[in-house]
Amino acid sequence: MISLSVLYTMENSIFHQTLGPDEIATRYASIDIECNSLDPTSGRTVAIGIGLKDTVAGEQSIDVLTLGGALGDEGTMIRRAFERINEFDPNALVTYNGEAFDLDYLSKRIESLQFRQQPELYCAKNHVDLFVPRKRLADEAGVKWPSLEEVLDTHGLTVQPTMWEGEELSNSIFGERLASKYIAAVSEDRKEEIDELENVIHQYVVGDIESNIALYEIDAGRR
Numbered sequence: 001m002i003s004l005s006v007l008y009t010m011e012n013s014i015f016h017q018t019l020g021p022d023e024i025a026t027r028y029a030s031i032d033i034e035c036n037s038l039d040p041t042s043g044r045t046v047a048i049g050i051g052l053k054d055t056v057a058g059e060q061s062i063d064v065l066t067l068g069g070a071l072g073d074e075g076t077m078i079r080r081a082f083e084r085i086n087e088f089d090p091n092a093l094v095t096y097n098g099e100a101f102d103l104d105y106l107s108k109r110i111e112s113l114q115f116r117q118q119p120e121l122y123c124a125k126n127h128v129d130l131f132v133p134r135k136r137l138a139d140e141a142g143v144k145w146p147s148l149e150e151v152l153d154t155h156g157l158t159v160q161p162t163m164w165e166g167e168e169l170s171n172s173i174f175g176e177r178l179a180s181k182y183i184a185a186v187s188e189d190r191k192e193e194i195d196e197l198e199n200v201i202h203q204y205v206v207g208d209i210e211s212n213i214a215l216y217e218i219d220a221g222r223r
Contacts, residue, residue: 036179
């Protein structure tokens with residue numbers, strides 16, 4: 001029988017992680033995507049959040065590229081996102097579940113879109129996925145995988161929810177409802193609706209990027 005104290009220690013270690021020296025970068029990027037379907041063969045990327053941080057210079061910027069900003073051209077949006085990150089020349093890429101989702105999704109969308117010259121994200125070669133060790137420990141403990149919001153909550157940080165149509169926006173609501181409305185508005189060039197939805201998308205994606213950066217700084221022992 002596993003004692004409660006052992007279970008507590010195991011659960012606590014799921015939320016609290018420490019990065020190794022080779023995983024700690026002073027100049028890094030973070031990426032987060034939103035789409036209308038979890039299946040990249042039938043879905044589309046509708047927004048890409050980009051966080052750029054230089055801890056030595058004390059600089060941080062967050063930008064959100066949208067399908068509407070690329071005039072409905074998903075390939076253009078992806079290429080612009082990769083170019084922006086590559087120009088920053090970060091030493092590492094930081095995500096939360098980017099290995100299994102964000103980067104995998106983008107890779108499959110790039111393949112599907114059949115670029116003449118496929119865009120490449122150079123810093124992905126040094127990818128630090130903050131979710132991976134937490135998922136492994138959760139599997140070993142037989143508990144559910146922790147969300148980014150749950151992990152930050154154990155560190156005393158609260159993620160401000162994004163509200164849309166009177167309820168808190170979630171990944172499922174985004175994919176099932178908001179994304180379809182947004183894609184329709186972009187395809188029909190309904191500017192007022194596009195602006196309204198992009199305000200919501202921007203707030204939601206910025207929150208995710210800020211959370212990625214905050215958790216990385218915590219795991220790196222800098223916060």
